[in-house]
Amino acid sequence: MTTTTEPRHHEASPPAPLISVRDLSVTYDVARTGKRLIAIEGVDLDVHEGEFVTVLGPSGCGKTTFMNVVAGLVKPTTGTVLVDGSPVTGPGPDRAVVFQDYALLPWRTVFDNVKFGLEMQKALKGEGWRDRVQEAIEMVGLAGFESSYPRELSGGMQQRVGLARAFVAEPRILLMDEPLGAVDALTREVMRDEIDKLIQKTGKTVLFITHSIEEAILLGDRIVVFKSHPGAIKEVIETGLERPRSERSVQHDPRFLELRDHLWEALQGEATAAAVSK
Amino acid sequence: MSVTSATGTMRIVRPRRVVRRDEAKWTWLLIGVIAVILLVWEAAVSWLHLVPEAFLPPPTAVAASFAQLMVDPEFWSAFAYSLSNVVIGLVLAVVVGVVVGLAVGWSPVLRFTVAPFLWLLYSTPKVALAPLFILGLGLGSESKIALVFLLAVFPIILNTMEGAVTVSPSLVNAGRVYGVNGLALGWKVIFPATLPYSLSGIQRGAALGFTGEVLGEFLGGTGGLGHLLEYAAYQFEMAEAIAMVIVMVIIANLTLLLISTLRRRLAPWYDDRKIAGAP
Amino acid sequence: MSTFLASGPNLGRSGGVGAWLAGLSPAGKAGVLAVEVVVMLVVWQLVVGVFGWINPVFLPPPTAIWQGFVELVSSGVLWPNLLISLQAWLIGFVVAAVIAIPVGLLMGTSLPVDRVVGPIAWTIYATPSIAYQPLAKAWFGFGIGPVVFLVAISALFPILLNVAAGMRTTNPSIIRAGRVYGASRTQLYRSVYLPSTVPFLFAGLRQAVVLATIGMVVAELSGSAIGMGALIIKSVNTYQTDQAFAAIAIIVAWSVGMAQLVTLVERWVAPWTRTGRR
Ligand SMILES: Nc1ncnc2c1ncn2[C@@H]1O[C@H](COP(=O)(O)OP(=O)(O)O)[C@@H](O)[C@H]1O
Ligand SMILES: [Mg+2]
Numbered sequence: 135m136t137t138t139t140e141p142r143h144h145e146a147s148p149p150a151p152l153i154s155v156r157d158l159s160v161t162y163d164v165a166r167t168g169k170r171l172i173a174i175e176g177v178d179l180d181v182h183e184g185e186f187v188t189v190l191g192p193s194g195c196g197k198t199t200f201m202n203v204v205a206g207l208v209k210p211t212t213g214t215v216l217v218d219g220s221p222v223t224g225p226g227p228d229r230a231v232v233f234q235d236y237a238l239l240p241w242r243t244v245f246d247n248v249k250f251g252l253e254m255q256k257a258l259k260g261e262g263w264r265d266r267v268q269e270a271i272e273m274v275g276l277a278g279f280e281s282s283y284p285r286e287l288s289g290g291m292q293q294r295v296g297l298a299r300a301f302v303a304e305p306r307i308l309l310m311d312e313p314l315g316a317v318d319a320l321t322r323e324v325m326r327d328e329i330d331k332l333i334q335k336t337g338k339t340v341l342f343i344t345h346s347i348e349e350a351i352l353l354g355d356r357i358v359v360f361k362s363h364p365g366a367i368k369e370v371i372e373t374g375l376e377r378p379r380s381e382r383s384v385q386h387d388p389r390f391l392e393l394r395d396h397l398w399e400a401l402q403g404e405a406t407a408a409a410v411s412k
Numbered sequence: 413m414s415v416t417s418a419t420g421t422m423r424i425v426r427p428r429r430v431v432r433r434d435e436a437k438w439t440w441l442l443i444g445v446i447a448v449i450l451l452v453w454e455a456a457v458s459w460l461h462l463v464p465e466a467f468l469p470p471p472t473a474v475a476a477s478f479a480q481l482m483v484d485p486e487f488w489s490a491f492a493y494s495l496s497n498v499v500i501g502l503v504l505a506v507v508v509g510v511v512v513g514l515a516v517g518w519s520p521v522l523r524f525t526v527a528p529f530l531w532l533l534y535s536t537p538k539v540a541l542a543p544l545f546i547l548g549l550g551l552g553s554e555s556k557i558a559l560v561f562l563l564a565v566f567p568i569i570l571n572t573m574e575g576a577v578t579v580s581p582s583l584v585n586a587g588r589v590y591g592v593n594g595l596a597l598g599w600k601v602i603f604p605a606t607l608p609y610s611l612s613g614i615q616r617g618a619a620l621g622f623t624g625e626v627l628g629e630f631l632g633g634t635g636g637l638g639h640l641l642e643y644a645a646y647q648f649e650m651a652e653a654i655a656m657v658i659v660m661v662i663i664a665n666l667t668l669l670l671i672s673t674l675r676r677r678l679a680p681w682y683d684d685r686k687i688a689g690a691p
Numbered sequence: 692m693s694t695f696l697a698s699g700p701n702l703g704r705s706g707g708v709g710a711w712l713a714g715l716s717p718a719g720k721a722g723v724l725a726v727e728v729v730v731m732l733v734v735w736q737l738v739v740g741v742f743g744w745i746n747p748v749f750l751p752p753p754t755a756i757w758q759g760f761v762e763l764v765s766s767g768v769l770w771p772n773l774l775i776s777l778q779a780w781l782i783g784f785v786v787a788a789v790i791a792i793p794v795g796l797l798m799g800t801s802l803p804v805d806r807v808v809g810p811i812a813w814t815i816y817a818t819p820s821i822a823y824q825p826l827a828k829a830w831f832g833f834g835i836g837p838v839v840f841l842v843a844i845s846a847l848f849p850i851l852l853n854v855a856a857g858m859r860t861t862n863p864s865i866i867r868a869g870r871v872y873g874a875s876r877t878q879l880y881r882s883v884y885l886p887s888t889v890p891f892l893f894a895g896l897r898q899a900v901v902l903a904t905i906g907m908v909v910a911e912l913s914g915s916a917i918g919m920g921a922l923i924i925k926s927v928n929t930y931q932t933d934q935a936f937a938a939i940a941i942i943v944a945w946s947v948g949m950a951q952l953v954t955l956v957e958r959w960v961a962p963w964t965r966t967g968r969r
Contacts, residue, residue, distance in 0.1 A: 207867055225871045237868035241886040241963040251872035254882070283963045303872060438806035445807045467830070524712045528724055529731065535901070537946060540908045540920070540939045543927040548749045623819040623909065630824070630913040638821075642913075645825030653825055660822040661814060668817045 150219060151180035152339050153204060153307065158213035160199050173199040174365035177213070179358060181341065183306075186333060188354030189343045190397065192404050196365025197343045201309050204341060205231050217307070227255055230305035234312040236292045238284040238299075244271065245280040247295050251303035270302040273332065290321035297329070301336070308333075310342045314349070326352065327380060334377065347397045351390060352379050359397065361404050368400060469651040478655040487640065494636040497553050498618075498625045501560025505617055508561075509568025510610050514602070516569070517576025527573065534566040539627055546632045556628035556636075563624040564617030568610060575609025576602060608679040615671045622664060751933040756940065759926075759933030768922065773941065776919040779835045780907050780945075783842025787899065790843075791850035792892070798851070799858020799888070800880075809855070816848035820902070821909045828914045838910040838918060845906030846899035850892070857891025858884055890964050893957040897950050904946040 158177040161170050174196035181187050191197050202208040203215055206225040215222045217229065230251065238247050249267045252258055271280060274294040284292050293313055300308055313329070314322045330353055333340055344350050350357045354373055361368040375389055384390040450471045456462040457470040465473070481487045516522045516530065542559055549555035579602050587601040629638030641656040715723065732753050739745050740752035747755060763769040798805040820841055827837035861884050869883045911920020919938050926934040957964065 202867075205871055207870060225873060227873055229871070231868070231871045233864055233868060235864050237862070237864040239865060239868075239883070239886070241889070241961065250868075250882075254869070254872045254874040254878055285963065299872070438803070441803060442807050442810055446811075520712060524720075524723070525727060528727070535947060535950075536939075536943045537901075537904045537908050539905055539912070540923055540942055542912060543924050544749060544932060544935065547927050547930075547932075619817070619819050623821045623905070626819070626821045627909055627913065630821075641822070642825050645829045648829060650826075650829065653829065657822050657826060661818045664818040664822070665814055 149182065152183045152185075152218055153179070153181040153341070154214075154216040155179040155204070156214050156216075158200070158203060158215060159211050160196070160203060160208060161211045172364040177365075177367055179367065179370075181339060183339055184337050186340045186342065186353060186355045187358060188350040188356070189341065189358045189360060190347065190350040190401070191345065191360030191365070191368075192362055192401060193345055195360045195362035195404070197345075197360055198311055199365065200360075201231075201311050201341060201343055204307075205229055205309050227251075227303065228305055229307045229309060230300035230303045232293070232296045232300050232308065232310040232313045234315045236284070236289075236296045236316075238292055238295055240284055243281045243283055244276060244287070244295050247284065248298045248302055250299055255303070266302055270298040273301065274298045275328075288321075290317045290325060293317060293325065297332070301332070305338070307339045307341065310340065312343050312345065315345070322349075323381065329353070330378065347394055347401065348381070350397065351375070351393050352381065352384065357393075357397070359400055368404070371396070466648065466650065469654065473651040474654045474658070477649075477651040478658060481652070481655055481659065490635060490637050490640045493553075494625055494629070494638065497556045497628075497636070498560055498621055501557040501624070502564055502614075502618060502621050504557075505561045505564035505568055505621065506610075506614055509565045509613065509617070510572050513569040513572025513610065513613075514576050514598070514606065517573040517606075518598075518602075523573075523577070530566065530569055530573070534570050538563055538566075539623060542624070542627050542631055546628070551633040553635075556625050556633070559624035559628045560621040564614075564621035567616040567620065568613040571613025571616070572606055572610045575606035578609075579605045604679070608675055611671060611675040611679070615668060615675075618667050618671065619664065622667070626660075748930055748932050751936055755933040756936045759931065759935075760937035760940070762931075763922075763934055763937055769938075769941075772918055772922045775835060775917045776838075776907060776911065776942075777945070779838040779910075779918065780842055780903060782835075783839040783907070784846050784899065784903050786839070787843045787846035787903070788850055788896070791847045791895075792854055795851040795854025795895075796858060796885075796888075798855035799884070805855065805859070812848055812851055815844075816852060820845040820906050821913075824910055824913055827910070833914065833916060835918075838907055838915060841906040841910035842903045846903040849898040849902060850895040853891045853895025853898070854888055857888030860891075861887045886961075889961045890957070893953060893961070896953045900946060900949045900953060904942065904949075908942060 155177055159175045160173045162173055163169075164171050177200060179187075189197050189200065199208060203210055204217070204222065206222045206229065217226075239250065242250065245267060248270055249258070249263065252263050252267070257263060268280075271277060274297050276291065276294050276298065279287065279291065284295065287295070293316075296313065310329075314325055317325065326349060342349075342353055344353075351373055357371045357373060359368045359371065360366070371393065373389075373393060375384060375387065453468075454470045454472060457465055457468055458472070469477075516526050541562065545555045545559050545562075549558055583601055583605060584597070587597050592600055625636065626638035626641075629636040630642050633639060637656065637660065641653060641660070644650075644653040644656055712720070712723070736752045736754060739747050739750055740754060751759065794808065798808050823844055824837065824841055827840040831837045831840055865883055865887065866879065869879050874882060907918075908920050911918040912924060913920075915921050919942055923935045923938050926932065926938065
């Protein structure tokens with residue numbers, strides 16, 4: 135494994151990947167038992183500019199850990215993560231995160247939550263920022279709720295705030311950790327389509343974590359399937375489905391059915407393995 | 413840690429010890445800091461004479477007084493007197509508090525009619541009634557036991573009531589589904605589910621009962637640790653007074669430890685932090 | 692409190708009265724409560740004042756307590772004593788808050804401070820403050836000093852320990868959000884740790900109000916020549932228990948009023964904690 139900080143030079147033809155993960159492993163020291171736990175091991179992955187990559191796996195297989203390393207929140211135990219050619223040493227303005235539990239600041243109104251990223255990056259100078267914040271709020275359909283507090287909103291609405299907060303920071307990469315995991319089924323479908331449209335419109339690079347097979351297929355250009363114990367990449371699949379996709383339009387698409395069956399089998403084995411080893 | 417409770421205030425829960433490899437390091441740091449404080453205190457009083465010794469005796473003098481107390485039969489009879497009053501008052505408070513708390517928590521009608529008055533009485537600083545108890549019941553043990561009971565019973569009632577109210581309805585239904593009914597339902601489902609709440613009420617009640625006993629002894633009578641402490645301070649025997657205070661600190665913390673150990677034993681499934689919803 | 696009364700499982704058989712009470716509107720519930728209070732007062736008056744079943748010296752009827760209050764006011768003994776008590780209470784409380792808040796914040800910031808101050812604070816907090824009263828009397832004389840000391844030491848630890856707990860239990864997910872959006876260390880404190888400690892601070896203050904009042908009463912009852920506690924002792928010693936009860940009622944009003952004030956200030960400072968629609 136190399137520790138050089140220079141970007142790797144591939145063959146000339148394909149552009150360098152925006153995110154490049156090499157031989158990544160993370161182990162945690164579990165304070166309570168004093169043991170070490172291998173969360174993920176030997177992960178290699180390239181994500182290119184504008185790609186929508188979904189990460190699929192049973193819970194506890196290290197998806198969040200993987201995303202946290204890319205976000206710069208967790209340090210790799212071994213291996214490297216390069217973003218745009220330079221190694222990740224911490225969080226940066228080129229990456230924004232949408233959290234499963236929203237992670238909104240309860241003491242801030244919707245407007246102030248959305249402006250949070252700009253404020254932290256000291257980008258509140260000048261005039262334009264108010265419009266940008268307002269625009270983001272309207273984009274996620276929360277116009278009229280600017281002065282509500284998070285606890286006054288439903289789960290789906292809170293996650294819309296989380297999305298707006300991420301978009302307004304204008305990152306190149308959006309990291310989403312089961313963003314729809316905590317909202318109800320109906321809202322989940324509506325928001326899944328909305329996220330799809332937003333991403334297509336803005337052309338952002340996305341790493342989207344989910345444990346829903348349908349979500350992974352419907353959103354991803356590629357699906358990264360994780361296995362557990364230890365967490366590692368089991369396989370990577372190109373979806374190759376036409377966009378725009380909707381639950382209805384792909385329902386009878388043989389490719390969709392094939393993918394779903396395949397992923398079902400892959401995950402079922404994993405889920406049983408995870409259940410037994412617990 | 414802090415959780416909201418029936419008593420309207422949040423109650424802080426001492427963080428559970430996490431076994432960590434570097435835990436010993438912090439224990440040593442704590443011991444070191446306390447040693448330094450004692451050393452500075454000793455130096456300021458005995459060596460540098462910054463503070464008159466009669467006003468603040470040095471740690472060595474306090475330790476000597478403490479050792480003397482431990483072999484003093486008068487101390488132990490005062491200890492027995494105070495302790496028996498507190499225990500009698502507390503046992504009465506537990507019996508009445510748990511029964512009333514369960515009844516009020518169980519019945520919506522009682523909850524509506526009685527609970528507001530219980531709340532009012534709970535939030536009243538009832539220590540102010542101490543002189544009336546002395547007036548009514550005299551200088552002997554009776555007034556002190558009654559005071560311990562009065563101060564201890566309300567937190568027990570209120571917490572037990574909260575426990576009974578928060579017993580998850582699905583738990584009760586589960587009990588019913590499996591044919592547990594009536595008294596058995598109370599004994600097998602509601603009592604264990606309420607127990608940890610009652611115990612934290614008892615913990616608070618014990619501290620208040622202790623206050624009641626000591627205050628009763630301050631106000632009148634000639635027995636007990638409170639009286640001994642009051643007398644030492646009155647005589648300006650500061651070393652003995654401070655040693656007495658240390659005795660009380662030890663008693664209070666041992667009681668607390670005993671009850672939280674009991675709670676862990678009797679309700680090991682119960683997480684301190686889950687008494688009620690987050691703030 | 693009203694929500695508490697209204698909620699909870701119907702553990703008993705859902706009887707007619709219970710169902711009727713549960714179905715009442717908030718105004719209806721308040722009405723029923725008001726009727727209850729009136730009935731209670733009337734019964735009290737009848738039992739003690741009219742039938743004389745209880746010696747009125749030990750439990751004066753409501754009208755006598757009102758008369759006692761009027762006597763206290765008209766004889767001019769109330770104001771000087773009340774002012775002394777309130778002065779001692781306020782000084783002690785402010786001293787406690789001024790010490791407790793910074794130390795609590797420091798405990799929340801620095802692990803070594805937490806591990807040293809924490810155990811000491813818990814030990815003192817677990818001991819009823821009455822144990823320190825004789826020392827305070829010996830050291831600070833017979834004036835307002837011991838009362839201030841006991842109020843301060845009673846109020847100090849609930850505030851301190853709550854603030855420290857608030858800092859320590861700041862939602863890790865929100866901290867991660869702060870880091871992702873580029874908050875610096877000071878920004879993290881100002882925008883994440885401090886606001887999330889605010890509800891804990893107010894919880895500590897509310898608890899401190901109750902304990903400070905107990906501390907004040909204890910200190911004044913046992914060894915003060917002036918103040919409400921001394922007034923109670925004097926009234927009881929002269930068998931004017933109606934005046935003693937009136938004095939106790941005033942202390943209760945003060946304690947409840949201060950707790951209410953803390954809640955009002957909290958609503959104003961931390962509006963996000965107000966329960967909203969969901
Ligand atoms: N901070 C941590 N300390 C110790 N173990 C952790 C920590 N975070 C996660 N883990 C463990 O690492 C494994 C992977 O967790 P996670 O990445 O959250 O999985 P996923 O997001 O796929 O559910 C789990 O077994 C989890 O318990
Ligand atoms: Mg996860």
